[in-house]
Amino acid sequence: SGRREIARGDDPPVPDRTASGGAGVSAGAVGGGETGGSASARQARSEMKSRADGEAVPVPNEATFDGYSYEDRVMALYPNYNIRDQLNKSDLPTDILIEDPGWDEKKGAAAAAAIEQTVAYMKEKAKKAVPAPANDNYSSSESEDLTLSDFEDDPMYGSAVKRPNLLDYSTSELTIFFNKLRKNLIFDAGFRILIPRVTDEYCWCPFGKNMKRWHQITDSEDEYGASSACFCADKGGKQFTPKGLMDHVKTLFDNPNGDLSSKKCTMHFAVHAYLTKLYADYHEPGVGHKDIYNGNTKEWKRAVEAGALKQESLLQNALRAMHIARKEKEEAEEEAQKRKEKMEGLKKTNVDLAKKMEDLQKKKETFNIKPKEILEIPPERVKRFLASYNNYWEDKRRFLENIEHSKINIEVQQEFSLQEFLDKQFQNDAKNDKICSNADRRIEKRKESIRRSYNRVDPEHGEDDDENEIKKEIVEYIGSEEYNKHKKKYRDEMIEHPCLFLNIKSGKDEKEIDKGKEERNQFLKKWNIMYESGASATELRKTTKNTGGGKTRSRRGHKAKLTKAEREELKETEKELKEMEKEGTAEDEGGPTRQFYSSIWNQISHLVISVNYDCDLEKLKSVLCEFGYEVNDNDDDDINEFKEFTEFKLFEKAASGVNNYYSPRSNDQIKSFIQQSMKIKNAIRDEDDHELLIEQEEKDWREKIEKYYRAIGRIFLHAMLDDQKIVSTSMVDLIRNAIFLSARPDHECYCPDDLMNSLNAIVEEKEFDDYVEKGFSFDLLFSDGDEDKITKENYSKFLEKRAKLMLDDMSIAIDAMNNGITLGGRFNIGHHLYGIPVEEVLVKFIFAKPKIEAEDLIAALKKKSVPAKGTNTNDLGTLQETQKQFFNVVMRNVINGWGYEDRSKFVHACTGLEAIPYDVSQAVDGDKNNTFTIWIEFNGDETYGDEDLPRFHTCENTIKLPFTAYDASGEKFLQKLNKFYDFGGTKGFNMT
Helix, strand or coil, rough: CCHHHHHHHCCCCCCHHHCCCCCCHHHHHHCCCCCCHHHHHHHHHCCEECCCCCCCECCCCHHHHHCCCHHHHHHHCCCCHHHHCCCHHHHHCHHHHCCCCCCCHHHHHHHHHHHHHHHHHHHHHHHHHHCCCCCCCHHHHHHHCCCCHHHCCCCCCCCCCCCCCCCCCHHHHHHHHHHHCCCCCCCCHHHHHHCCCCCCCCCCCCEEHHHHHHHHHCCHHHHHHHCCCCEEEEEEHHCCCCCHHHHHHHHHHCCCCCHHHHCCCCCCCCCHHHHHHCCCCEECCCCHHHHHHCCCCHHHHHHHHHHHHHHHHHHHHHHHHHHHHHHHHHHHHHHHHHHHHEEEEEEEHHHHHHHHHHHHHHHHHCCCCCCCCCCCCCCHHHHHHHHHHHHHHHHHHHHHCHHHHCCCEEEEECCCHHHHHHHHHHHHHHHHHHHHHHHHHHHHHHHHHHHCCCCCCCCCCCCCHHEEEEEEHEEEEEECCCHHHHHHHHHHHHHHHCCCCCCCHHHHHHHHHHHHHHHCCCCCCEEEEEEECCCCHHHHHHHHHHHHCCCEEEEEEEECCHHHHHHHHHHHHHHHHHHHHHHHHHHCHHHHHHHHHHHHHHHHHHHHCCCCCCCCCHHHHHHHHCCCCCCCCCCCHHHHHHHHHHHCCCCEECCCCCCCCCEECHHHHHHHHHHHHHHHHHHHHCCCCCCHHHHHHHHHHHHHHHHHHHHHHHHHHHHHCCCCCEEECCHHHHHHHHHCCCCCCCCCCCCHHHHHHHHHCCCCCHHHHHHHCCCEHHHHCCCCCCEECCCCHHHHHHHHHHHHHHHHHHHHHHHHHHHHHHCCCCCHHHHCCCCHHHHHHHHHHEECCCCCCCCHHHHHEEEEEECCCCHHHHHHHHHHHHHHHHHHHHHHHHHHHCCCHHHHHHHHHCCCCCCCCCHHHHHHHCCCHHCCCCEEEEEECCCCCCCCCCEEEECCCCCEEEHHHHCCCCCHHHHHHHHHHHHHCCCCCCCC
């Protein structure tokens, strides 16, 4: 046909699309897809555009534009760019600056559908445009019988070229257009404004003059700009509402008369199809944006209703957000005021501490470190978490059989020394280790004898038979009297001591020792704390029985016959001993245990391990002089003056920070002290084989240090098993959580604020600014392969890496204490209780507040009135009113006037502890075991008048005062309380 002959010419004509109404695509665009137009056009577009004030503004190229943030891309595309120096983001509706992560994918789907519809539209248009041939055989119906194959790409000109006289655009050209249109974030912005401020006229025709910025950035001015046929010279320059934009593009391709020949711009049709598809499910599937429908239709009404509901929801959310923001602002202002008042008060009492706190706050502001957001956990959830925590320990107790029957009495003096207690336990356990090693050697020798007895060649017995026989005989041996005889002494020693330093047998050995049950229990047996006043009644009993004035004799393990008088005297003596034991000890009903642990928490940071150089002071001084150490020549020098060389402190006070924290010693400090000690010993000894001795001693010293740290961990474990709160004043959160919960700096419980607080308390990072200025990489400081440069923007990353390095530097101590707490991995609290929020809940189950605030102590107080029998009714009412005045007014004023030390002293006298649990426990109503209370009891039976001193009962958390309540006099109460303290009332359990 004539149509085909035209199409097959050697030089296919380029349509004059500026005249035909089609899109003005240049010859370059037809032949090669995307193009930048002529060289002169490109040069013109690259020239600097001028604002009204004359300042030159560069036009970003497409690659630069793609690297912008979403907001910056919107601003770069916004119309009237040459006056954009007067336009702020705050001037624009918020909706158009918010990126929807899934929106670009929806754009792709809408573009694909629009391309398909546009191709169909062009084909329909092309059917009407085919001229009738001149021959008589042509039927007018042929133009209606065209198939899709008639519009396929012509192989002669390549896949990107259509028969130009049939279709306006190829599929490739449409794809290029929509790829560019998807980058235009502004032309349809009005559709996405849910609640307009004044107007929703935030839409522009892509082919109008206001989209010049988009044409320039995508280098498409020739295709869609002022030089193209689809350019909207007049109406296209307007700012539209969404409905206005839809009407505009429709008028340029559609005509109410339905005459296809009058349909003009294919590109406007493509935009209309694209927007209709993009916003078809805007509110929900099947309910699109109201402006893609004709007014008053069923679809339009549904869209209007859905839009109204969404607007109402947004308004409600906005009101809630405003309320929350207002509340947060008020809380922030209140917190800032409290901090200001606290700082002003601190400046009056501790200028250095105030300065440190101010410096830390300024540092956080410099690096944009936000305060940690503490989650508010509802009481019901706290109760469930507490049940999980308690059940965890109950399960562990059930795992250790007969734990309730495995108890030891630990008798301690009123002036308890943790150092002496641990040193004594170390010696006992070292002795028991030797007993165990000897027993194990004998047992292993017997087992080996059993195995050797089966090393025979017997054709009737296979190797499996022999092995079974060996196992059977060894099992019989383990149950034999000989085996128990070897183990008896070791087990007897274990039963009598806390086993803080003993090594736990390996899994294989546990199975061989009574299936591991008996021995493993000894590491967790209950401690019955007994405070003694003066000599131990138990020791007196032993002494009396051993001597007995010759009146208690034994023969072959049995008592000799005594006379009647001797029996009466012995009976009376034993009665006296029982009374002495009862009077001389404080039975453990709660108070002594709390007192015992309180003493431990106070002394734990002062523990040392002493070195014995086996020489006199003069020899030690001589050796130290040889090594260049400064030594005084005073004759009255004491060995204590050389503690730097004779004692290794397990903890050291932090060099910086706003609190008096103690931290375990670093690996380098441990190794350095051992090497220094061995160096001094090496010089003191004269033996030729001292080097071999030194090597073994270095190993023993390292093991001893680890055992002391592990023993501390086991004490922590016992405290948790006994439901005793641990006062963690000596450790920062980072170290504490690593020891107790095996939590590393990347744990979800940490935020940059936490890490900064912990690091600030232990290390000083004055060089950070230098790291930034010098362009140091993380790898240069941390040797972790991270080549990123350290900047102020990634300071949080620096904090995490620095915190990890700090824990690694203390791994010997931390791992040893963690081993003690977990009992070698058997009690991994952090792993098993992972679901409980750490800082908000779990930590508060384990620890007590290191500092007692006045409001917390006041909240813990409760009143009780116990009148004496026969008290006059009229007097009773008057006295109880006085008690109310004392409790509600006087006691509050006294507590508010106390500092941390005085409040701690008072709580210690009442409870045996120098701290109180976190208030999270009080959220669990009705749980007596987890609600902390101190009773103020006005007792008429046990007190007699205002001259009586307060009486404390630590087992009941009670202070008993005279029934007269000191006539509601705070001055008189403090006078009596201080007199009680002067008598040493807080040192033990003689508290009356």
